Amino acid sequence: MLQVSNSGTLDSKGYAIMSDKNDCNLAEGGDSSCEMGNPRANRRCQITGLPDGFDKTGIHGEPTLFVANFLPLEQQPDLAVCEYRVEFDPPVESKAVRHRLMEQRHIQEDLDSAFVFNGTALYAASSTKLEGMYMARLPNTSEEINIRLHSSTRLRQNHPQAIVCYNIVMKSCMDMIGLKRVGKSHHDDQEKIELRECHIELWPGFETAIKQCENRLMLCIENRFRVIRTQSVWDVMSYEYERVRRNPKRFHAKMDEMLVGATVCTRYNNKMYRVTSINYGMSPVSTFTLPDGSITTLKEYFEKNYNLTVTQSEQPVIICEWRTKQADSLPCVVYLLPELCFPTGLTDTMRQNFRFMKEFSHHTVMDPEKRRKKTENLLRRIRNNDKCRILLLKWGIELTERLVSFHSWELEAEKFIGIHPQGYFGKRADMGRVMHYNGCFRGMHLENWVVVFCNTAMAQDMACQFIETVKDFGKSMHIAVNHPLLQTCSDTTTSSYHSAVVEAMERMATLRGRQERGRNRNFISIVRKIVLQMNCKMGGAPWKMNIPVKNALFVGYYHYCDPILHGQTGACVSTTDQDYTKFYWALYQYFINNDRTLPEKIFLYCDGVDEEQIGSFKEQGVSLVQQACREAITSSGLKPTCHRMKLAVIIVTKNINVRIFKCGADSTFTNPSPGTVVNSTITRAEKNEFYLVPSHVGLGTAKPVCYTVIYDDTGLSPDDHHRLAFKLCHLYYNWQGTVRVPALCQYAFKLASMMAQSVHGEVNKELRDKLFFL
Structure with missing residues (x-):
């Protein structure tokens, strides 16, 4: 069948908003609350209740003034949201017809109140009771239908279902100022940017969500761009x-x-x-x-x-x-x-077009000040619109004048430790410029390796330069490099390179191919990255971090969903040594590498878990991990009464709409420094969560990552969790700096995506203690 959705409507007096399924389901609507009328909603919103007296705010670091893309909302204290159960007599089976009945003008005038109808329940912001009998007529047959409203409950203003209503009201305000709803966000097609070279249009817009933060409701506003092709x-x-x-x-x-x-x-x-x-x-x-x-x-x-x-x-x-x-x-x-219909997004051909991507980034990569101006312009349009003012007034909502500001903390820069114990402190968390004299913490012997190149004079010269540069760099990094086996191929096609590799190698190996047309101006940087990656694939480590937690096992988990094959793959990567620089994707290896002892603490960082899945993950996943720990103790021969592994489970969420800006002395917005932690004001009161900005961002706006601690009996303080997460972001060896998530989660993502897209099965056991998937 062909599914047709009913769009929301609003009459000229600002009375009624008819919400279809997409409006009521906030997984589609962009908010982290719950579905209207869903009995599981409240449970999802209180999945990580904090114990009484628990203080999740940190105190370590440099206090700094920040601003977030949240706008505080003022509410009328005497105006609550009331829920009414709606009955139709005779019964009306079609949800679309029920919507059309409630849209009739005389029904809205009789109710004389702003309300949201989701097909079975009506939510109204009114100080007067609306229960009673109302009469409507079917659009096609004019048959009389009696609509009875039964008073169900009075919701507090921060109740999850009340927040659902406020979000629907906010979406209607976006409609009123002329923005087009496309998916979760609203876009201004009148301000579209045409990039004729590749037949695409950029529609600027916003995604909004009203959320319950620490002590009040706030409106989160995030800038969005929708890429629409002009070719069908x-x-x-x-x-x-x-x-x-x-x-x-x-x-x-x-x-x-x-x-x-x-x-x-x-x-x-x-x-x-x-x-x-x-x-x-x-x-x-x-x-x-x-x-x-x-x-x-x-x-x-x-x-x-x-x-x-x-x-x-x-x-x-x-x-x-x-x-x-x-x-x-x-x-x-x-x-x-x-x-x-029209394709969206960019193709590989577009991404490889340097001129196009430069122009594309010019429009879409926005610094904090540009985001601020766009947001202020949106709020000005809403405040100056009479229909928006009437609607917000009926729901008892008022937009404040300024984005929320607060004081939070900047953690100290971490020290990269190479072969020299003095290490390197980098405020921008960038190791690339000092690798050559800081040395490699654990270098491997590059003994048997192959260089494949085309049988031409220029290619031979390039191969010789490459080999000499690898040896020079290996010497400065304390990586022993033997002379490689040279293998030529007839031409530069992929098939020729593949045949040469097969001919040169008699066993499986993990390779990186590169084709050069003349010497690249970044030749030295390219060679350095290749050497470091080969060293990591063999089990080496360019650097380590000073992590004071001892006898601990750090685990990264990623849940990968293939959008094409609809398959799901989970991958785990864990540390196996006390320097936390050896990684393995099976937990048993820790027991072997540490004199047949088990860790005292396990820190499990889970990425790829949706907001709706966190509740079930806590109820089921945590107990399964605890059961596995007990089984591991029994299998190792230790007594469960003498050895108990403490556990902390942290959900890592990257795809969030939160943006954090550093407020300067002249009130200008800039990007926060690496190590910025926010654990108050914009966090949720019922959750032990914090936001972390681990990386330096030169272009565009920094994207924080949300950490939600759903279980913890390790005894670590909030400050300890902040610093531990920041340290783990430094241990990803395929990038000479920090990454947005703990390195273990990034490794797990690489492993899961390779297994799902390419391998589709188990790999050679000899590779399991190597970062072969980089």
Whole structure:
């Protein structure tokens, strides 16, 4: 069937907002609260309750003034949100029809209150009671329908379901000022930026979410850009069909590669869909059954409902499927015509175009001051709009004048320790410039290695320069380098290089191929990175950090979901030594490498866990880890009464809308320094969480990462967790600085993505204690 959603509507008096499923489900709507009318909502919002008297704020570091992209909200203290159960007599099965009944003007005038209706319940911000009987008529038959409202409960202003209503109200304000709702965000198509070279448009916009922070409700405002192509999917199909010389088999394979798993935009309703498959057996004249039982063709449907003329009768049909979050729900299926939808995002060809990417970044990479001006302009448009003022007033909400400011902490710069114990302190957490004289903490002997190059004079000269540079750099880094085996190939094609590698190597190895056309101006930097990566793949470590926690096991977990194959892969990477520089993706190795002893503490950092999954992860995942610890103690021969492993489980969330700015003396915004920690004001009161900015950002705006401690009996203080997370961000050896998440999570992500996309099975056991997946 073809799914059609009802869009929200608001009358001229600002009375009613009809919310469809996407409005009420905040997994779709961009907020971290809960679904309206969902009994699991409250449980999701209180998954990490703090013990009485627990103080999660830190005190170590340099106190600094910061500003976040949060706007405090003022609320009328006497105006609460009331929930009403709605009954229709006779019963109305269609949710869409129930919406249309509540949209009728006389119903809104009789209620005389701002309300949100989700199909089964009505939420109103009113000091008067609305229960009673109301009469409406069916749109098609004029049959009388009695609508009875039963008073259910009075919600406090910070109740999760009240926050859902406030978010729907905020989305309606965005609609009123002329922004177009596209997916979770709103965009201004009147301010679109055209990049004609690659046939794309940039729609600037915002994503908003009202959240309950420490002591008040706040509106989070994040800048967004939507990349929309001006060429339709049908234009792309026609172009690729000619490129493969009209070969159907090659064409179908190419379309699966380009479109399946990609997101397309339908401009007739400004919605985003992820492509599941392409049905070449269907066409615009294919029929389907409407909810009322009538049969129509796709072509007739789009002409009748959207006034769109379909001209290409031979085009296939795009299939988009997904499941709702309700248990045991049937998959939702949407049919799209390539002629009427447009690809989104950038292609690989665009990303390889330096001129285009420079222009693209000029528009999309915004520094803190530019973000500030865009946000202030949005708030000015909302405040100056009469409809927005009326609507917000009816719901008892007032936007304050300025973004929230607060004092927080900057942690001290960490010391990179190489072969020399004095190490290197870098305020920008950048190790690249001092690697040559700081030495390598643990260098491996590069004994057997192969250099493959083309059989030309220039390639031979490049290979000799490369080998000499590798030896020179290895000497300064205390990495022993033997002369390599030289292997030539006939030309520069991939197949020739592959044949040469197969001929030179009789056993499996992890390789990095590079083709050079003349000497690169960054030749020395490239060689240094290659040497360091080879050293890491063999078990070496460029540096270590001073981590005072001893007899501990640090574990990184990543849950990888393949968007194309819809497969799921989980990967674990753990430390195996007391310097925390050896990593292994099986926990048993710790027992072997540490004189058959088990750790006293385990720190598990989990990445790739959605907000909706945190509750079930705490209820089920933590107990499974504890059970595994008990089994490990029993299997090792130790007595459970004499040895107990303490556990801390931390959820790491990268994809958040929070932005933190450092406030200068002249009130200008700049990026925070590496080591900035925020654990108050904008965090949630019921959770032990903090935000960390681990990296220096020169262009654009820094993106903090949220850490949520869902279980902890290790005895570490909040300050200890802050500094420990910052230290672990320094141990990713494929980058000469810090990464956004603890290095163990980044290693787990690399491992999980390789297993899911390429290997699809177990790898050689001899590689398990090596970072072969870098």
